[in-house]
Amino acid sequence: MFGKLNKQIIYSGLILIFLAIGAFFMVNVELPSWSHYVSAVNVVLFALPLFWAVRWWLGWRDGAILLGTLAAYALLIETSAIITGFPYGHFGYSDLLGYRILGLVPWTVAFAWTPLILGAYAVAANLSRNAIARVIATTVLVTLFDIVLDPGAVLLGFWKYKGGGWFYGVPLSNFAGWLISGFVGAFLIELLRARLKPLLPPPAQLASSVIFIVFFWSAIAKHGGLVAPAIIGFSVFVGLVTFYLRFHYSFDDKIVFVDEHNTPIRTGDKLPSHNSDTELHRAFSVFLFNSNGEFLMQQRALSKKTWPGVWSNSCCGHVMMHEATKAAARRRLKYELGLTGVELTNALPEFRYRAEKDGIVENEICPVFIGFTDDQPRRNAGEVESTKWVDWNEFVVSLDDPATDISPWAIKEVRELLASEVFHDVYRSRTIRRG
Numbered sequence: 001m002f003g004k005l006n007k008q009i010i011y012s013g014l015i016l017i018f019l020a021i022g023a024f025f026m027v028n029v030e031l032p033s034w035s036h037y038v039s040a041v042n043v044v045l046f047a048l049p050l051f052w053a054v055r056w057w058l059g060w061r062d063g064a065i066l067l068g069t070l071a072a073y074a075l076l077i078e079t080s081a082i083i084t085g086f087p088y089g090h091f092g093y094s095d096l097l098g099y100r101i102l103g104l105v106p107w108t109v110a111f112a113w114t115p116l117i118l119g120a121y122a123v124a125a126n127l128s129r130n131a132i133a134r135v136i137a138t139t140v141l142v143t144l145f146d147i148v149l150d151p152g153a154v155l156l157g158f159w160k161y162k163g164g165g166w167f168y169g170v171p172l173s174n175f176a177g178w179l180i181s182g183f184v185g186a187f188l189i190e191l192l193r194a195r196l197k198p199l200l201p202p203p204a205q206l207a208s209s210v211i212f213i214v215f216f217w218s219a220i221a222k223h224g225g226l227v228a229p230a231i232i233g234f235s236v237f238v239g240l241v242t243f244y245l246r247f248h249y250s251f252d253d254k255i256v257f258v259d260e261h262n263t264p265i266r267t268g269d270k271l272p273s274h275n276s277d278t279e280l281h282r283a284f285s286v287f288l289f290n291s292n293g294e295f296l297m298q299q300r301a302l303s304k305k306t307w308p309g310v311w312s313n314s315c316c317g318h319v320m321m322h323e324a325t326k327a328a329a330r331r332r333l334k335y336e337l338g339l340t341g342v343e344l345t346n347a348l349p350e351f352r353y354r355a356e357k358d359g360i361v362e363n364e365i366c367p368v369f370i371g372f373t374d375d376q377p378r379r380n381a382g383e384v385e386s387t388k389w390v391d392w393n394e395f396v397v398s399l400d401d402p403a404t405d406i407s408p409w410a411i412k413e414v415r416e417l418l419a420s421e422v423f424h425d426v427y428r429s430r431t432i433r434r435g
Contacts, residue, residue: 012211012212015212016212016215019212019215019216019219020215020219022216023216023217023219023220023222023223024219024223026156026220026223027155027156027220027223027224028223031096031156031157035096036095036096036097036098037098039096039097039098039108039158040097040098040106040107040108043097043098043108043111043112044108044111046111046112046115046209046212046213046216047111047112047114047115047209048209049205049208049209049212050114050115050118050119050206050208050209050210051063051067052205052208053203053205053206053208054066054067054118054206055322056200056203056205056251056320056321056322057198057200057202057203057205057206058196058198058322059321059322060322062196062198065192065196066189066192066196067114069188069192070113070114070117070118070185070188070189071110071111071113071114072110073184073185073188074109074110074112074113074114074185075101075105075107075109075110077181077184078104078105078109078113079101079102079104079105081177082104082105083104086177087173087176087177087178087180087181088173088174088177088178088181089161089162089171089173089174089177090161090162090163091159091160091161091162091174092159092160092162093105093106093158093159094157094158094159094160096156096157096158097109097112097158115209115210115213116142116145116146116149116210116213117138117142117182117185117186117189118189118206118207118209118210119141119142119145119206119207119208119209119210119211119213119240120137120138120139120141120142120145120182120186120207120210121134121138121186121189121202121206122202122203122204122205122206122207123137123138123141123207123240123243124137124138124141124186125201125202126201126202126204126243126247131190134186134190135183135186135187135190136183136186138182138185138186138189139179139182139183139186140179140182142178142182142185142186143175143178143179143182144232144236145210145213145214145236146174146175146178147167147175147229147232148214148217148218148221148229148232148233148236149213149214149217150170150174151167151168151169151170151221151226151229152217152220152221152224152226152229153217154168154169154170155168155169155220155224155226156220161174167228168226168228168229199256199264199265199266199267199321200251200254200267200321201249203248203249203251204243204244204246204247204248204249205244205248207240207243207244208244210240211237211240211241211244214233214236214237214240215233215234215237217229217233218230218232218233218234218236218237221233222234249269251320251321252318252320252331253269253270254267254268254269254270254320254321255267255268255269255270255273255281255282255283255318256281256282256318256319256320256321257273257279257280257281258280258281258282258365259280260280262282262365264282264321267321270318271305274305274306274360274361274362275360275361276359276360276361277361278360278361278362278363279363280363280364280365281318281363281364281365282318282319282325282364282365283316283317283318283319283364283365283366284316284317284318284319284325284328284329284332284366284367284368284369285313285315285316285351285366285367285368285369285409285410285413286313286314286315286316286329286332286333286344286368286369286370286371287313287314287368287369287370287371287413287417288314288315288333288339288342288370288371288372288373289370289371289372289392289427289430289431290372290373290374290389290431291372291374291430291431292431293391293392293427293431294389294390294391294392295314295389295390295391295392295395296314296337296377296387296388296389297311297312297313297314297387297388297389297390297395298311298312298313298314298315298336298337298384298386298387299311299312299384299385299386299387300312300383300384300385300407301381301382301383301384301385302385303382304383305360306357306360306362307357307362307407309385310357310405310406310407311405311406311407312406312407312409312410313407313409313410313413314333314337314371315329315332315333315336315337316332316366316409317329317331317332317336325346325367326344326346326369329344329369330342330344333371335380335383336379336380336383336384337377337378337379337380337384337387338377338378338379338380339373339375339377339378341373342371342372342373343371343372344369344370344371345369345370345371345422345426346367346368346369347368347369347370347417347420347422347423347426348367348368348413348416348417348420348423349367350367351365351366351367351368351412351413351416352364352365352366353366353408353409353412353413355407355408355409357408362409364409366409366413368413368416368417370417370423370426370427372430372431395414396414396418399411399414399415
C-alpha cells in the first residue's frame, strides 16, 4: 500500500508543478482566440480523477446515476442564475469555457461543479457519521472552494458579474448563492447514497480532483495578485492533502463479503477481516503453465498474515468491489509476478473452499483460472518469497505425500482441475507433448 501511495505522491507532485507553470502563463500571457478549446479540455481533465474514484466506489451504473444527476443539477442552477439572477446574482459567461447551451451556460459547467461538491462531500463523509452534519459541512466547504476559484475566474474573464463585487469583482450574493446550491447538492448526494446503498465507504479519492483544482486556482490567484484567495486557497490545499493522506484507502485493500449465492453483502479491510472466523468472501486462483507443460509455483511471502512461506499455485488474490473476477486475476498477476498479456480460462467457476492455519481461516468463493506464458516472472518481494517452474505430472504425484507442504486450497484445486474437461482440453492444446 505504501509503495502505491509513494507513486501517487510522485506523480501528483509532477502534476502540481505542471499546473503551477500553466497558471503563470494563463495570468501573464494573453489568451489566444482558440483558448476556449484548451479550457474545455482542461475542465474535463480535472474531473477525470473524480470519475475514476466514483467508478470504483459505486460501479459504472450507479456512478453514472450520481454523476449524471449532479451534472444536470449544476447546469440547471447555473441556467437559473443567468436568466433570473437566483441564486448567485446576475452574471454572464464568456466564450472561454466552451460552447454555451442555448447561449447561456457552458457545457463544461457539468464537469467543473461536480468535482467541487463531491470533493467537499468526501471530506464531510469521512469526518462525520451524521447526515445533517455532512450536509452542512459539505455546503460550507464547497462555498470555501468558490472563494478561491471565483476571483481568479473573473480575473481571467471566464465570467463577469453585473456591477462587479466587493471581493475581487465577486459580489456577496454569489457566495450566498453557493451556500444555497451547495446545500441542495449535498442533500442530493445524501439521497442518492441512501438510494444506491454503496457497500464501500466514501473514499478520500473523491477529493482527488478538487485537490488539483484548488491548487491551480490558488496559483492563479497568487500570480494575479489576489492575496486573500491565494492565502485561503493554499491553506485549503494543505488541508485537503492532509485529509487525503489520513483517510485514503486502496480499493484492493477491501474484500467483498458475500452470501451463499455470491451476492455482495458488505465490504471490510483485508487484514482485520481474516481471523479465526473469516466470513465468506470473493477471491480467485491462477495456475500458470509454459509451453513445455511446466507449472509455475509461488512461495508466499514470509510477511503474509495467511499461510506465510507456504508454496502454492501461481497467484491468488481477492476481487475488488465492482471488478470482474478475470480482471482481478490479471491485476494480481501483474502486481505479484510482473506478468501481463496472459490469456486466462476459467476452468473452475464454482470452486469454493474453507481452510485454517495458525488460527487464521480462509473462506472463499474462488474461481480457478489457467493461463499460459513463456515469460519469466518478476516477483514482488512484498507478496512473493520465491517462484519455480516444476513438471506438472511430478507436482500432481507429490500431492499424494501426506507430508506435502502445499497450500490446502491448491491441493483441492488440483484435484478438481484433474476432473475438469475444460482444463484437459486447454492444457493439451497449449502445451508441447513430451516423450
